[in-house]
Amino acid sequence: MTFDTTLIISQLFNGLVWGIVLGLLAMGLTIIFGMMGVINFAHGALYLVGAYSAYTSIMACTQWMGAATGSFWIALVAAPIAVGLIGMVVEFFLLRRMYEREIIYQFLLTFGLTLVIQELVTIIWGGMPRSFPTPDLLQGVVDLGFMLYPKYRLFVLILTPLIMLAVWLLLVKTRYGAIIRAGTEDRDMVNLLGINVRRVFTVVFSIGAAMAGLAGVLAGPIIGSIQPDLGNSVLLASFVVVVVGGLGSFTGAIAGAILVGLVKAVTSMLWAEASNAIVFALMAVVLVFMPQGLLGKR
Amino acid sequence: MKSVLRFLKDPFVVIAMVSIVFPFVFPFTDLATEMLIFGLLAVAFNLMLGYTGLLSFGHAALFGTGAYTMGILLVRFQVNIFLGMLASAGMAAAIALLIGWISIRRHGIYFAMLTLAFNEVFYFTLTQFRDLTGGEDGLRGIYRPDLVAGPASLSVQEPMRFYFFVLFIFLLSLLAMRRITGSPMGSVFKAIRENENRAESVGYKCRYYKIVAFVFSGFFAGLAGALFCIYIKYVSLSFCHWSLSGEVIIMALLGGIGSLYGPLIGAALVTLMQDILAGMWERWLLLLGIIFIIFVMFFQGGVWSGIEALSSRLFRKPEKKEIPA
Numbered sequence: 117m118t119f120d121t122t123l124i125i126s127q128l129f130n131g132l133v134w135g136i137v138l139g140l141l142a143m144g145l146t147i148i149f150g151m152m153g154v155i156n157f158a159h160g161a162l163y164l165v166g167a168y169s170a171y172t173s174i175m176a177c178t179q180w181m182g183a184a185t186g187s188f189w190i191a192l193v194a195a196p197i198a199v200g201l202i203g204m205v206v207e208f209f210l211l212r213r214m215y216e217r218e219i220i221y222q223f224l225l226t227f228g229l230t231l232v233i234q235e236l237v238t239i240i241w242g243g244m245p246r247s248f249p250t251p252d253l254l255q256g257v258v259d260l261g262f263m264l265y266p267k268y269r270l271f272v273l274i275l276t277p278l279i280m281l282a283v284w285l286l287l288v289k290t291r292y293g294a295i296i297r298a299g300t301e302d303r304d305m306v307n308l309l310g311i312n313v314r315r316v317f318t319v320v321f322s323i324g325a326a327m328a329g330l331a332g333v334l335a336g337p338i339i340g341s342i343q344p345d346l347g348n349s350v351l352l353a354s355f356v357v358v359v360v361g362g363l364g365s366f367t368g369a370i371a372g373a374i375l376v377g378l379v380k381a382v383t384s385m386l387w388a389e390a391s392n393a394i395v396f397a398l399m400a401v402v403l404v405f406m407p408q409g410l411l412g413k414r
Numbered sequence: 415m416k417s418v419l420r421f422l423k424d425p426f427v428v429i430a431m432v433s434i435v436f437p438f439v440f441p442f443t444d445l446a447t448e449m450l451i452f453g454l455l456a457v458a459f460n461l462m463l464g465y466t467g468l469l470s471f472g473h474a475a476l477f478g479t480g481a482y483t484m485g486i487l488l489v490r491f492q493v494n495i496f497l498g499m500l501a502s503a504g505m506a507a508a509i510a511l512l513i514g515w516i517s518i519r520r521h522g523i524y525f526a527m528l529t530l531a532f533n534e535v536f537y538f539t540l541t542q543f544r545d546l547t548g549g550e551d552g553l554r555g556i557y558r559p560d561l562v563a564g565p566a567s568l569s570v571q572e573p574m575r576f577y578f579f580v581l582f583i584f585l586l587s588l589l590a591m592r593r594i595t596g597s598p599m600g601s602v603f604k605a606i607r608e609n610e611n612r613a614e615s616v617g618y619k620c621r622y623y624k625i626v627a628f629v630f631s632g633f634f635a636g637l638a639g640a641l642f643c644i645y646i647k648y649v650s651l652s653f654c655h656w657s658l659s660g661e662v663i664i665m666a667l668l669g670g671i672g673s674l675y676g677p678l679i680g681a682a683l684v685t686l687m688q689d690i691l692a693g694m695w696e697r698w699l700l701l702l703g704i705i706f707i708i709f710v711m712f713f714q715g716g717v718w719s720g721i722e723a724l725s726s727r728l729f730r731k732p733e734k735k736e737i738p739a
Binding site: 155210213214217219220221223224225227228229230231232234235236238239352355356359363389390392393396397399400403404407 | 463467469516519520522523524526527528530531532534535538539541542660663664667697699700702703704706707710711714
């Protein structure tokens with residue numbers, strides 16, 4: 117078997133792109149977990165809603181404005197906001213009542229939500245796959261000197277780290293971020309200091325949800341066609357990422373995501389059908405030898 | 415008279431009696447059989463969640479192991495029905511041991527995530543052994559063997575007979591699980607659920623007990639899978655899909671995870687709902703999801719705790735003061 121170097125490099129790039137999208141999801145998962153101690157099973161479903169609402173907003177904008185030029189950019193903003201609002205509603209009406217309960221019940225609640233959201237998406241948009249357009253501006257390929265690479269993927273590769281950086285700065289450099297991090301350390305203490313922790317929780321969950329939604333929008337043109345079971349595999353993959361990277365750790369989430377993306381890219385070159393299973397096996401190995409994950413807090 | 419009354423208040427006896435009468439009152443024997451099989455699966459699942467506090471998302475793999483083992487043994491070796499079921503349950507227990515050995519290293523939700531991941535790996539592995547499992551087409555050519563081979567064969571082809579065969583296995587399993595949960599080991603399971611660190615510091619090797627719980631649970635889940643295989647005479651990959659794991663969780667929670675018998679009620683209800691609603695409305699899972707959320711939020715004891723509250727009101731007597739545990 118001979119391998120073409122450019123093919124390998126472009127596969128690795130694909131892995132990187134997929135990894136970085138996963139990283140966005142995993143970061144949302146980690147923020148929610150770090151702050152509220154809840155593993156959000158509905159994260160994949162929120163990603164799904166992100167992709168579908170972006171699809172709808174692209175279609176609607178195209179209809180109103182004729183050409184599809186600006187529609188993707190509107191979707192890129194509108195869909196995460198929509199998903200963030202859903203997250204806010206979910207936290208406010210459902211999750212909020214569950215904080216005193218055992219963690220497993222919070223997990224089960226989000227599991228039930230997954231079912232409900234997935235069915236709702238199927239009812240609203242139908243079960244048939246729908247093709248997700250690539251924005252006009254980002255169609256085609258770019259010559260990187262050593263290879264040709266799709267413009268859109270390159271765009272994701274540049275934009276996503278910027279968004280991650282922005283969220284990180286929000287959490288580390290701003291006053292609000294300090295409150296969130298303090299809440300992670302000691303919820304009751306922050307409450308005693310006169311800060312409305314409940315409201316902070318709502319905001320955190322909604323930020324996490326919005327990140328899942330954004331990942332959904334960004335992934336849309338990469339996947340090409342979207343269907344209602346989209347969230348499942350992504351959910352599993354982002355679980356793997358947070359377990360490998362170490363739950364609650366930001367850098368862990370990103371490093372884990374890139375590692376998973378690359379492993380997936382390499383294995384899909386060698387044995388495509390097994391790539392998912394190998395990623396899970398990676399998780400098992402990490403858990404056996406490094407129970408805290410690669411960069412997790414002890 | 416008094417002892418008869420006490421005998422009647424035993425939930426196991428009530429369930430046995432109800433399920434013996436049930437097919438004569440309820441005209442859909444096949445559906446009733448299905449209820450029993452999924453009841454067995456849900457009770458087996460609850461050995462972990464309800465008794466040991468371990469949430470498994472991997473029970474579809476165990477159920478599927480049982481079903482595939484039974485199917486393959488029947489198709490390839492025309493195995494005896496009891497031997498086949500024993501082998502299927504044993505195989506599922508072995509898979510449970512393997513998954514448990516690794517998953518048990520993490521606690522709580524991490525454990526759930528791990529079992530979910532292993533369910534996926536298992537699912538994938540099955541797709542790879544196409545000539546053994548039939549791959550996406552499923553395993554065909556499965557038949558329902560007679561209980562006793564030869565001229566004096568005891569056939570279970572007829573639905574009512576098969577129901578009582580399943581009921582026999584079901585009640586035996588239920589008795590076994592009752593014995594397990596009532597034993598000193600069952601108390602250790604509960605101690606782990608309540609406070610693992612304390613159980614550990616008292617001197618119990620929690621890891622060992624958790625794996626044992628997983629293996630028992632896997633054994634009976636595999637048995638349910640084997641029964642389902644000869645009931646439906648077909649095995650497909652969907653038996654191992656993690657969405658079935660999710661469905662089992664829903665059954666257990668709706669019924670109530672606080673007792674051995676609660677999940678049974680949940681399984682019966684979900685199976686019934688599926689049968690009635692799935693034909694009318696393709697998206698009936700939406701309804702199930704909403705009901706599930708309501709139960710998780712407001713009725714954590716499930717239907718069973720409602721039944722218990724009702725029956726204790728009915729059979730109220732001058733109560734002896736119980737010594738607080």
